[in-house]
Amino acid sequence: MDKEKKSERKRLTIQLLWTLITNAFVVGFARGAIYQGKLKSVCVPGLNCYSCPGAIASCPIGALQAVLGSYEFRLPLFVTGFLILVGTICGRFVCGFLCPFGLVQDLLYRIPFPKKWRTFPCDRPLRFLKFLVLAVFVVALPLLVTDLIGQGYPWFCKLICPSGTLMGGIPLVSANETLQQSIGALFVWKMGLLLFLCLLGVVLCRPFCRYLCPLGAIYGLLQQASFYRLSVDQDACISCGQCARVCPMACEPTKRPNDMECIRCGRCKAACPTEAIEIGFLK
Amino acid sequence: MKKTQVSILLLLFGCFCLGAGWLRGENSVILAKAIRICLECVGIG
Numbered sequence: 001m002d003k004e005k006k007s008e009r010k011r012l013t014i015q016l017l018w019t020l021i022t023n024a025f026v027v028g029f030a031r032g033a034i035y036q037g038k039l040k041s042v043c044v045p046g047l048n049c050y051s052c053p054g055a056i057a058s059c060p061i062g063a064l065q066a067v068l069g070s071y072e073f074r075l076p077l078f079v080t081g082f083l084i085l086v087g088t089i090c091g092r093f094v095c096g097f098l099c100p101f102g103l104v105q106d107l108l109y110r111i112p113f114p115k116k117w118r119t120f121p122c123d124r125p126l127r128f129l130k131f132l133v134l135a136v137f138v139v140a141l142p143l144l145v146t147d148l149i150g151q152g153y154p155w156f157c158k159l160i161c162p163s164g165t166l167m168g169g170i171p172l173v174s175a176n177e178t179l180q181q182s183i184g185a186l187f188v189w190k191m192g193l194l195l196f197l198c199l200l201g202v203v204l205c206r207p208f209c210r211y212l213c214p215l216g217a218i219y220g221l222l223q224q225a226s227f228y229r230l231s232v233d234q235d236a237c238i239s240c241g242q243c244a245r246v247c248p249m250a251c252e253p254t255k256r257p258n259d260m261e262c263i264r265c266g267r268c269k270a271a272c273p274t275e276a277i278e279i280g281f282l283k
Numbered sequence: 284m285k286k287t288q289v290s291i292l293l294l295l296f297g298c299f300c301l302g303a304g305w306l307r308g309e310n311s312v313i314l315a316k317a318i319r320i321c322l323e324c325v326g327i328g
Binding site for chain 1: 286289290293294296297298299300301302303304305307308309310311312313314316317318319320321322323324325326327328
């Protein structure tokens with residue numbers, strides 16, 4: 001149990017530090033403004049809204065939609081290359097360690113509640129929803145639904161992204177009077193969705209990551225090919241099931257070590273009584 | 284094809300796309316979007 005707590009504490013520290021580093025423009029929160037430096041032409045690996053007052057770089061999903069919806073370019077080579085690079089190097093390690101909204105969900109799940117769910121009957125089939133979100137809201141709609149000058153909109157950011165609402169919408173609207181006067185039905189919808197996901201996140205670990213995150217979908221697809229891998233020594237494994245019991249994403253590490261749902265948190269490795277699980281590069 | 288070979292190929296492809304996109308000037312589109320408050324993202328527009 002000590003090993004598990006130590007591992008989780010280390011992960012939480014990395015998550016917090018990374019969130020602080022990538023959202024270091026703290027003066028933006030006071031001013032109700034956003035960072036406008038050149039660093040915003042590059043992406044961070046996690047779902048970190050570029051309209052967060054503190055954000056010093058861009059969200060890859062936002063950037064993807066921006067280029068898809070632009071009239072100069074339709075094929076987003078830079079962001080696609082970035083996602084393939086990150087996904088191939090470390091797969092969904094980003095989800096487990098480098099995503100601010102993943103951190104928020106991890107913290108929500110720590111809130112005590114009488115009955116916590118690990119999984120439920122429709123859990124696995126529902127995981128395919130995030131691929132639909134990726135295909136429709138992130139790719140198809142920005143590409144196909146355009147205005148008079150041929151420009152598309154970031155439909156995922158507009159209608160779904162709770163990270164944008166939490167990290168961008170709430171701080172900016174709170175500090176900016178002009179934005180406060182412009183609140184309408186869309187803001188209410190996004191706040192409602194954020195609230196729903198936060199409440200669900202107390203009962204079920206990482207519901208957004210499981211069912212809606214297009215970034216998780218992309219990294220999940222690349223998980224099988226990633227250099228950062230999980231391996232199980234089948235001779236040392238005693239099939240106690242402890243790894244599956246502690247997994248926040250309801251994976252079964254001994255059966256599918258590189259499951260596309262695994263966020264590489266390392267809890268299974270810490271929980272294994274025989275040290276049969278290894279996680280690292282080229283394992 | 285071995286898993287590692289596929290990974291290396293993907294890595295190279297990723298680098299190629301990243302470089303090509305940067306040379307094409309896609310970063311200017313990303314920057315132009317990111318330095319303005321995204322009204323869609325914050326739930327206004």
